[in-house]
Amino acid sequence: MDTLYSTKSEIVKRYNPIDPKAHKGTQGHALIVAGSYGKMGAAALSSKACLKSGCGLVTAFVPKCGYEILQISNPEVMTITDEQEKFISNITFDIKPQAIAIGPGLGQEMITQNALHQFLKNNTVPLILDADALNILSSKKEWLSLLQSKTILTPHPKELERLIGKWNSDEEKFDKTIAFSKQHDVIIVMKGAPTFIIDGAVIYENSTGNSALATAGSGDVLTGIITSLVAQAYQPINASILGVYLHGLTADVALPETGHHAFIASDIINYLGKAFLTLENEK
Ligand SMILES: NC(=O)C1=CN([C@@H]2O[C@H](COP(=O)(O)OP(=O)(O)OC[C@H]3O[C@@H](n4cnc5c(N)ncnc54)[C@H](OP(=O)(O)O)[C@@H]3O)[C@@H](O)[C@H]2O)[C@@H](O)CC1
Numbered sequence: 001m002d003t004l005y006s007t008k009s010e011i012v013k014r015y016n017p018i019d020p021k022a023h024k025g026t027q028g029h030a031l032i033v034a035g036s037y038g039k040m041g042a043a044a045l046s047s048k049a050c051l052k053s054g055c056g057l058v059t060a061f062v063p064k065c066g067y068e069i070l071q072i073s074n075p076e077v078m079t080i081t082d083e084q085e086k087f088i089s090n091i092t093f094d095i096k097p098q099a100i101a102i103g104p105g106l107g108q109e110m111i112t113q114n115a116l117h118q119f120l121k122n123n124t125v126p127l128i129l130d131a132d133a134l135n136i137l138s139s140k141k142e143w144l145s146l147l148q149s150k151t152i153l154t155p156h157p158k159e160l161e162r163l164i165g166k167w168n169s170d171e172e173k174f175d176k177t178i179a180f181s182k183q184h185d186v187i188i189v190m191k192g193a194p195t196f197i198i199d200g201a202v203i204y205e206n207s208t209g210n211s212a213l214a215t216a217g218s219g220d221v222l223t224g225i226i227t228s229l230v231a232q233a234y235q236p237i238n239a240s241i242l243g244v245y246l247h248g249l250t251a252d253v254a255l256p257e258t259g260h261h262a263f264i265a266s267d268i269i270n271y272l273g274k275a276f277l278t279l280e281n282e283k
């Protein structure tokens with residue numbers, strides 16, 4: 001099994017500094033479809049991380065109960081709401097995003113499952129699927145054929161197991177994940193310590209991050225970062241590799257200042273600036 005290691009010099013090659021003539025309209029518009037009653041934090045974290053990774057415009061699509069939560073917690077993020085109070089039931093919008101994330105805090109209500117199905121049948125926008133979007137697909141595997149080429153899936157180990165079934169060894173885990181990636185032509189961000197990014201037979205091993213990331217919402221933030229990069233026109237594989245690297249780097253940079261225990265998902269967002277600067281200084 002050949003694995004490519006994401007060294008800093010490899011990452012810098014994939015990183016594009018922002019054009020001095022850029023404006024919010026050229027920096028991409030991302031849509032984050034997330035949240036349900038009691039899990040609106042996932043939508044807030046994901047959409048803030050998206051904005052703090054350079055995306056020009058970010059819109060959150062949330063159930064009605066999330067409207068004020070999103071508008072107050074993230075004034076820079078625009079918010080549109082579903083007609084249902086507590087769950088998403090119909091993913092329709094009149095904006096033209098360049099990347100869409102679905103899943104953080106979404107829940108798996110039947111009405112939400114149907115909304116995801118209808119959305120996948122019609123969608124042509126580059127997509128990032130996380131959390132409950134993956135759990136729904138695990139229970140409706142026939143919908144996987146609706147995914148466009150190079151859709152990005154970001155499962156943690158339990159979500160991966162739901163998607164590909166149990167494994168008895170690391171080798172089997174990789175074999176099954178590679179087979180899944182090839183069969184559905186999707187990129188799999190296999191989250192863990194470390195995270196591996198799998199694109200067919202090609203495996204990239206991330207080189208940043210530490211156990212400070214073992215905290216609620218850490219994956220929701222990663223989804224926002226990767227979605228931001230896709231909206232800024234990074235190829236899905238480059239957005240995945242660079243996003244995972246920057247996510248881990250925030251924790252490495254923060255550690256001497258915060259320690260492991262006090263570091264929370266919002267700190268990943270707080271340290272994104274310093275993480276990006278380390279790449280800019282190398283360019
Ligand atoms: N503030 C908010 O609004 C937040 C909202 N959130 C939202 O909540 C929803 C449910 O998401 P979730 O991931 O908590 O539930 P679930 O899929 O059952 O997985 C949990 C089980 O998976 C396993 N496991 C996980 N990681 C592992 C690892 N590295 N290594 C090994 N095993 C690992 C572990 O299983 P165990 O080891 O206990 O058998 C664990 O018990 C989802 O929509 C999410 O976005 C959260 O993001 C939090 C913040």
Ligand SMILES: Nc1ncnc2c1ncn2[C@@H]1O[C@H](COP(=O)(O)OP(=O)(O)O)[C@@H](O)[C@H]1O
Nearest residue numbers: 156192193209210211213214216217218219220
């Ligand atoms: N010990 C660790 N070392 C490095 N990264 C970790 C560690 N623990 C968790 N992470 C990272 O934190 C993120 C957790 O994602 P996830 O489980 O989806 O969180 P949540 O659903 O709470 O947002 C992943 O990117 C994972 O790689």
Ligand SMILES: [Mg+2]
Nearest residue numbers: 131156219220
């Ligand atoms: Mg998660």
